[in-house]
Amino acid sequence: MVRAEVVALDPVLGTPVAEALRACPEVEPTSPEEPAQVAVVVVDRMGDGALGLVTATLGARHRPRVVLVAPELSPAEARRAVAAGVSGLLRTGEASAARLGGAVLAAAGGDCAMSAGMLEELVGWGVGLRPPVSSVREGADGSAGPRGSVLTERERAVLRLVAEGHETGEIARRLCYSTRTVTGVVHGITRRFRLRNRAHAVAFTLREGLL
CATH class of the missing domain: 3.40.50.2300 (Response regulator)
Known part of the structure; x- marks a missing residue:
């Protein structure tokens, strides 16, 4: 409940x-x-x-x-x-x-x-909501900044299913991951780009052409 x-x-x-x-x-x-x-x-x-x-x-x-x-x-x-x-x-x-x-x-x-x-x-994300490039920390994969960044295949696969409205458990089953892994993937993206939540992450990465 x-x-x-x-x-x-x-x-x-x-x-x-x-x-x-x-x-x-x-x-x-x-x-x-x-x-x-x-x-x-x-x-x-x-x-x-x-x-x-x-x-x-x-x-x-x-x-x-x-x-x-x-x-x-x-x-x-x-x-x-x-x-x-x-x-x-x-x-x-x-x-x-x-x-x-x-x-x-x-x-x-x-x-x-x-x-x-x-x-x-x-997807038509407003400029005022985009994190400044200077404020985005470099990710573990070496990415630095929205336009110069890339997503891994695993990150893209998870975000595509999030964008389609699937919940964490279903995403885990579809991709044969643990729910902890799925949560960690999304958390890593939101932290890397300093986004607020999953909705923000999907909209941001779509607008930047990362998906």
Whole structure:
């Protein structure tokens, strides 16, 4: 069971999402006083207020992963949300119990979950979200900087499956790796390029032509 809470400035917005979570057999809804592994942040529109709520939730004492639910998400807004650290993105109309539950489970497992077509929108990554070349540390394989870097065949294979929405366990089975190896591969990429999470890693490497 994954413990999840709903965070919304307006309780009316959070009610249908909370009801959807209660319909997920593998998700245990929690109260604000209880530590949750995943927080589902529900907003009525994107903007500084929404991003502020995401940042505050990520900085909570129990440090939950965040799935963001919003009515509409433009490519620029989706990029800002991923850069802020969210692990999942869903449009309100797509937040069915099954899809919401899947996003919560994926986030809890360190994976990323997005609405259909969201990843393609993220490929047009904004310059302001790209780590400066001077700040990217040289990787163990000698790579130094986004444009001059390469991914190993193993890294590309793992990221391709992440981009297709597969979770860590499934990726491990498909590639005959341990789940620890898959997690380590993704962690190595995010650390090397100073990216925030898996969603950021996939969008970044697609944009840079590394996949």
